[in-house]
Amino acid sequence: MIQSVFRTAVARYKTVREQMRQHSYRYKNEEDKWVQVPRDLTWLVKPIQFRQPQADLVRQSNYAFVDKMQQISMTTLGKRTKLGFTNKGFEKYFADGWKLGTAKLVHTRGKWFLHIGITKEVSDFDTKDNPQIVGIDRGLRFLATVFDSKGKTLFFNGQKILHRRKKFLEIRRQLQSKGTRSAKKKLKQLAQRENRWMTDVNHRLAKTLVALYGSHTLFVLEDLTNV
Known part of the structure; x- marks a missing residue:
C-alpha cells in the first residue's frame, strides 16, 4: 500500500507536468506582442494535495473476491477485512473471460466505490x-x-x-x-x-x-x- 502511494503521487505529478507543458504562459510584452513561456513543475505554487481519500489495491495481494463472490477481502491499515458489496449491472464482468486488474478505492459523497481495471483477450480483427x-x-x-x-x-x-x-x-x-x-x-x-x-x-x-x-x-x- 505504501508503494501504491508513491505510484499514485508520481502519476499525478506526471499528469500535471504534461498539462502545464501543453498550456504555456502567455503575456503581451512592451511591443504589444504575445509571448509564450513554457511551464514546468517549478511553476507550482504549492505541492499537489489529495483531498479525497483513496487507495490503490493490487489484485490478490490487496484485494480478492471470496465466499463465492459474495464478499470482498481487502487490506486496510488495521487488518485484512471482509466486506459485502453490490455489483448490480456489472455482473458480466466477473465472468465471461474478463481479467481483473489493480483497483482504486475511492470515497465520494459518503460512499465507497471500487474502480477495477479489466481486460479481455479477443480474436484479431477479421x-x-x-x-x-x-x-x-x-x-x-x-x-x-x-x-x-x-x-x-x-x-x-x-x-x-x-x-x-x-x-x-x-x-x-x-x-x-x-x-x-x-x-x-x-x-x-x-x-x-x-x-x-x-x-x-x-x-x-x-x-x-x-x-x-x-x-x-x-x-x-x-x-x-x-x-
Missing part, C-alpha cells in the same frame, strides 16, 4: 468480415469529425458546447475569487453538473453514430487533419 470502417476525430470547434470508408465526411459542430463550457469557466472563476464556504459548495455542485452534462453530450453523440452507421461498423479514433 478483414474478410467486411465491416464498414468509420474514423472519428474529437475536437473543440467540431465536437466530432467523421470519415467513413465510402469517402463521406460528417462534421458535428461544437460551437454551442464550447460556448456553454466557457460559461461554466466564467462562473467557476467568479466562485473561486470569492473563496467562501458557500462558494466552494457551489463549485462542487457546478463541477458535478458539468460532468453530467458532458457525459450526456458524449452519450447522445455515440448513440447518433451507432444509429447512423448500424451495428456492423468498426469505429476508429484517429487524427483526421485536413480531411
